[in-house]
Amino acid sequence: MTRLFNKVDTKAKWLLPFCLLTFSPLNSSAQRLTVSSTTVNAGRTGFMQPITATFELKNKSRKKLLIESVKPDCGCTAVEFPKEVDGGKKFNIKMTYDAKMLGRFQKMVAVVSNGSAKPVYLTMKGIVLPELVDYTGTYPISFGDLLLDKNELEYDDVNKGDASIQEIHILNNSERTMHPNIMHLPPYLSATVKPADLAPGKSGKVTISLNSNKIRDFGLTQTSVYLAQQLGEKVSQDNEIPVSVILLPHLQDYDQLSKQIAPKVQISSTEVDFTDFEGKKKKTTELILQNMGKTTLRITSMQLFTTGLKVTLSKQVLEPNETATLRITGIAAELAKLRRSPRILMITNDPDHAKVIITIKHKK
Secondary structure (H helix, E strand, C coil): HHHHHHHHHHHHHHHHHHHHHHCCCCHHHHEEEEECCCCCEEEEECCCEEEEEEEEEEEEEEEEEEEEEEECCCCEEEECCCCCEEEEEEHHHHECCCCCCCEEEEEEEEECCCCCCEEEEEEEEEECCCCCCCCCCCCCCCCEEECCCCCCCCEEEECCCEEEEEEEEEEEECCCCECCCEECCCCCCCEECCCCCCCCCCCCEEEEEEEECCCCCCCEEEEEEEEEECCCCCCCHHEEEEEEECCCCCCCCCCHHHCCCCCEEECCCCCCECCCCCCCCEEEEEEEECCCCCCCCEEEEEEEEEEEEEEEEEEEECCCCCCCEEEEEEEEHHHHHCCCEEEEEEEECCCCCCCCEEEEECCC
């Protein structure tokens, strides 16, 4: 009986520290440090040409994150990281491989911090080639392993009946064959991708055609399409391609004599600077429009390319020499989040300025 009791008692002594470890406060911080992707394919580089992978992380807690160390698995990899990160903030950790060996590589670092009970492991991979064709100038935009030369489409100054095209050149920067395709096309757009099967390291072209007869309204029409690497891929902000179409109204042909009496819009500036809000949440500026022609000027449409702005116009119909005030308010928090350039579009009956674009400078 005594032996049995001692045996059970011995187990209890071992269980006690295990339970304490299981419910240790360290585990409550396990979710403080999050990583958008623990593995980054850095792509291709040339021999002795260092290559860098950037990892996006976030301190999800309200407390300051302290990074004790970021330890690479070999001396061939250098790291860059912040020592401290304020609560709720995003930050980057960079790994740079020296590329002193040819062939495929996979390198790892362990991130030790007070934001997780155990080290967080980040992995970069890629391939070192004897010679490298530098694609970065041609394909500066990354949709994962698919590289693009542009990620926004604009069909500008389109007249009813026009059939316009835009092209996106793409490169497969992965180690597998891709089947790129465009998803969520509206009725006025169609797309082709050549080649349909894009082998590793090969380039292709996406052609997106506009049929303006299928657009109903003059002025600005906006939508988004999505470029997928494979059939069936989900749509997200990461593979979104915004599309803008500016359809101009049909204005009568003006001969030299009639142009002398046509309406003529003049604006005090076509650029607004919202780069400095001086610590305020909003900033407002005013522009003056004037009809310098000899017949009635009509502002038939006023549209915004993005959010982050509020616009009011004192008059839409201006007689000769009459003026109007265009009041533009920028919202700092919204402008800071934009991926696209904020602009204002005006459509008028001035034959020389049927379209007027006001650009907004802002801090990204």
